[in-house]
Amino acid sequence: MLEPSEQALYRAAYYDGKSAVRHEVAVHLREGALDIVTSDGTILDQWLYREATFADQGSGGIRVAKTDSEARLIFHDSTAFTALRARAPDLHTREKHARRGMMVAIISTVAVLVGVYFLLPFVTAGIVSITPLSYETRLGKSLSTGVVELFSDEDSKGVCDNAEGAMALSALVKYVSQYTDPPLTYQVQVLDIDVVNAMALPGGYIYVFRGLLEQAEGEGELAGVLAHEMAHVDLRHPMHGLVRSYGMSMLSDMMFGGSTMGSMSSVLMTTSYSREAEEQADVAAIDSLDRAGLGAEGMAKFFERLRTAEEKSSLGLPGFLSTHPESGARERRARSGARSEARAVRKILTTDQWNDLRTICE
Amino acid sequence: MYDQDFRDSSVTLSTGDYSIRPEGQVLIKSHVRLRPFFKLYIINVLMQLITLGFYRFWGKTEIRRHMWSHVECLGDRFEYTGTAKDLIKGFLIVLVVFLLPLVIIRRVASVFVIVGMEISPKLLIAEYLINILFIVFFFSVATFSARRYKLSRTNWRGIHSAQKGSALVYGLLYVGCVFITLLTVGLAWPACSVVLMRYKMAHTWIGTQQLGFEPSIGVLYKSFVVVWTALAGLLFLEGYFFQTLLLEFYQYLQESDLEMAVMAFMTGLPGLLFLIPVVPGIPLLLWYRGKTLHHFVESSSFMGRRLSSVITGWGYLELVISNTIMTVLTLGLAVPFTMMRQLSYVEKHVGLSGDGNFAELLQSEVVKPGAGEGLADAFDVGAI
Numbered sequence: 152m153l154e155p156s157e158q159a160l161y162r163a164a165y166y167d168g169k170s171a172v173r174h175e176v177a178v179h180l181r182e183g184a185l186d187i188v189t190s191d192g193t194i195l196d197q198w199l200y201r202e203a204t205f206a207d208q209g210s211g212g213i214r215v216a217k218t219d220s221e222a223r224l225i226f227h228d229s230t231a232f233t234a235l236r237a238r239a240p241d242l243h244t245r246e247k248h249a250r251r252g253m254m255v256a257i258i259s260t261v262a263v264l265v266g267v268y269f270l271l272p273f274v275t276a277g278i279v280s281i282t283p284l285s286y287e288t289r290l291g292k293s294l295s296t297g298v299v300e301l302f303s304d305e306d307s308k309g310v311c312d313n314a315e316g317a318m319a320l321s322a323l324v325k326y327v328s329q330y331t332d333p334p335l336t337y338q339v340q341v342l343d344i345d346v347v348n349a350m351a352l353p354g355g356y357i358y359v360f361r362g363l364l365e366q367a368e369g370e371g372e373l374a375g376v377l378a379h380e381m382a383h384v385d386l387r388h389p390m391h392g393l394v395r396s397y398g399m400s401m402l403s404d405m406m407f408g409g410s411t412m413g414s415m416s417s418v419l420m421t422t423s424y425s426r427e428a429e430e431q432a433d434v435a436a437i438d439s440l441d442r443a444g445l446g447a448e449g450m451a452k453f454f455e456r457l458r459t460a461e462e463k464s465s466l467g468l469p470g471f472l473s474t475h476p477e478s479g480a481r482e483r484r485a486r487s488g489a490r491s492e493a494r495a496v497r498k499i500l501t502t503d504q505w506n507d508l509r510t511i512c513e
Numbered sequence: 514m515y516d517q518d519f520r521d522s523s524v525t526l527s528t529g530d531y532s533i534r535p536e537g538q539v540l541i542k543s544h545v546r547l548r549p550f551f552k553l554y555i556i557n558v559l560m561q562l563i564t565l566g567f568y569r570f571w572g573k574t575e576i577r578r579h580m581w582s583h584v585e586c587l588g589d590r591f592e593y594t595g596t597a598k599d600l601i602k603g604f605l606i607v608l609v610v611f612l613l614p615l616v617i618i619r620r621v622a623s624v625f626v627i628v629g630m631e632i633s634p635k636l637l638i639a640e641y642l643i644n645i646l647f648i649v650f651f652f653s654v655a656t657f658s659a660r661r662y663k664l665s666r667t668n669w670r671g672i673h674s675a676q677k678g679s680a681l682v683y684g685l686l687y688v689g690c691v692f693i694t695l696l697t698v699g700l701a702w703p704a705c706s707v708v709l710m711r712y713k714m715a716h717t718w719i720g721t722q723q724l725g726f727e728p729s730i731g732v733l734y735k736s737f738v739v740v741w742t743a744l745a746g747l748l749f750l751e752g753y754f755f756q757t758l759l760l761e762f763y764q765y766l767q768e769s770d771l772e773m774a775v776m777a778f779m780t781g782l783p784g785l786l787f788l789i790p791v792v793p794g795i796p797l798l799l800w801y802r803g804k805t806l807h808h809f810v811e812s813s814s815f816m817g818r819r820l821s822s823v824i825t826g827w828g829y830l831e832l833v834i835s836n837t838i839m840t841v842l843t844l845g846l847a848v849p850f851t852m853m854r855q856l857s858y859v860e861k862h863v864g865l866s867g868d869g870n871f872a873e874l875l876q877s878e879v880v881k882p883g884a885g886e887g888l889a890d891a892f893d894v895g896a897i
């Protein structure tokens with residue numbers, strides 16, 4: 152394979168891996184193997200070329216190791232190393248080692264994230280399905296107390312419950328929930344917060360914020376929002392969310408030691424799951440509204456106003472950063488999904504009752 | 514390309530006065546140069562950001578390999594033979610047998626708290642104490658096993674080192690030491706630190722040879738008495754200051770001026786929490802640590818050669834404080850430089866005297882651990 156002229160002698164230091172004695176040697180690159188020769192011609196060792204691996208390259212020279220042993224050759228000039236490298240197939244440089252490490256690290260990170268992304272919903276669903284409803288009720292009760300406390304201060308009285316308003320609310324809830332399928336009783340309450348929003352907690356707790364009540368133009372819009380939150384309860388979404396965020400923060404703590412990037416990636420994942428849940432809730436809400444003979448027009452109107460408000464505020468968060476689907480898309484779905492569009496939308500509350508409900512916080 | 518790295522020009526580092534040289538020849542000589550080392554460090558930081566920290570196993574390995582191969586001991590460079598694979602294995606083992614059960618237990622417990630299960634205060638205090646014990650124990654176990662891994666992956670002249678002894682025994686010794694030290698208001702610490710250090714050092718082997726370690730507790734107590742008295746004085750001052758602050762607070766309170774009372778208390782807080790205890794306290798402890806290091810180095814021997822030291826309390830104090838300030842001010846960017854300064858400090862303050870024939874040093878028969886530093890990684894003590 153190699154011409155005799157290419158067979159060369161190079162100076163090196165040799166440690167046999169058995170004692171700490173330093174041998175000044177000549178390395179004879181022969182065909183198929185290298186000889187380690189002392190000045191008096193004794194051959195100390197022979198290495199096959201495939202046994203030679205790169206150890207390190209420091210201030211003392213380039214260190215070459217014999218695979219699976221502590222024996223080392225140290226070359227002081229790069230010509231010797233280059234000549235050896237031309238023959239030894241596994242003699243990579245430090246740069247190649249480092250690049251391979253980087254690739255493996257990046258690929259494994261991506262693989263772990265993708266794996267978690269696809270497996271987490273299944274694991275979450277499994278845990279939620281074995282969680283008893285009695286447990287969820289207790290959990291929801293304690294969480295809802297926390298939420299009410301969080302929002303009660305000097306300017307806000309927490310839960311709004313004047314008698315007439317509460318009666319109107321329960322009438323509306325009763326009507327909207329005719330065709331829903333709740334695993335738990337709905338506990339719908341109005342919170343004294345000037346924000347256009349509503350939320351569902353584990354245990355069937357649904358909170359409508361005062362801001363939404365004041366903005367809503369007619370009971371149909373409020374019914375739409377209620378149906379949406381009820382759908383979340385029916386599908387046990389709040390419980391899913393809780394289990395998921397627990398699992399995710401656990402994983403992120405363990406894998407990445409609670410790094411910022413770790414929590415950022417879990418936020419991104421959460422938003423994606425939550426958009427999916429919102430879409431499911433929209434579909435279920437449209438169905439139950441339809442069956443109750445209410446139609447989804449109110450819901451569509453609500454999304455329409457949400458969209459114009461979003462356009463005005465022009466925050467313009469891209470879809471993947473938002474926890475909710477784009478309002479325009481939700482509006483279109485509500486309009487097209489309802490089968491009873493032609494049917495006259497039923498009135499549930501009298502004008503007086505509707506006014507009572509809107510002033511429930513006064 | 515390769516020859517470029519062989520130049521022995523290292524960045525000049527000034528870390529104090531070096532007119533006093535240690536006895537004998539230098540133990541280690543650092544050839545680490547700032548530019549390539551800094552580059553390696555920056556790549557490590559950036560890659561960790563990209564991989565959410567997962568690159569740390571590779572980064573640590575690369576940095577160690579670079580450092581080891583640029584530090585000379587008696588004409589030969591050290592070699593680091595550890596791999597990222599070892600560290601990942603260690604991490605996975607700890608993840609499955611330690612972290613996962615721990616995290617699950619903690620999470621389940623916190624769910625019970627949310628649901629409002631009755632938990633007696635006694636149980637909470639017990640849990641708190643057990644937690645502290647647990648952390649102290651596993652922290653020391655982690656440092657010991659990390660040392661075992663690092664030594665097993667450190668070669669010199671083709672001979673690897675080893676940490677014998679049991680990490681669990683060391684952990685128990687450590688917990689015991691913490692207890693005795695607390696019971697004796699700190700007075701037992703020098704004796705305890707000797708016991709702990711001896712367990713580590715006397716179980717350290719290079720090849721077939723054991724490290725010698727014969728410290729004297731009396732020497733340590735000479736400097737410890739100074740520190741202990743000063744700390745006691747600080748504690749007294751702290752108590753006096755706290756009392757004055759409280760009196761002032763109550764005086765305002767009696768005049769029913771709540772705002773002024775709180776104000777007076779708040780203005781005293783920096784003094785109470787920082788100026789009196791931290792500003793003199795930390796330098797005192799660092800000074801004592803320097804003194805201890807000096808004595809521990811002087812008490813060590815290997816194959817008939819003795820280590821010598823000119824480490825001083827003040828010199829060590831200066832090194833640590835300046836390194837910390839640099840690290841904080843540069844948000845960590847100065848870390849490679851501070852590591853070089855540490856190496857340089859050892860180079861200039863630790864010597865080797867006497868003669869022993871290293872030709873008799875044979876390969877270690879201790880089996881190397883297959884995985885490493887998982888626990889240390891979990892506790893975040895697995896620094897370079």
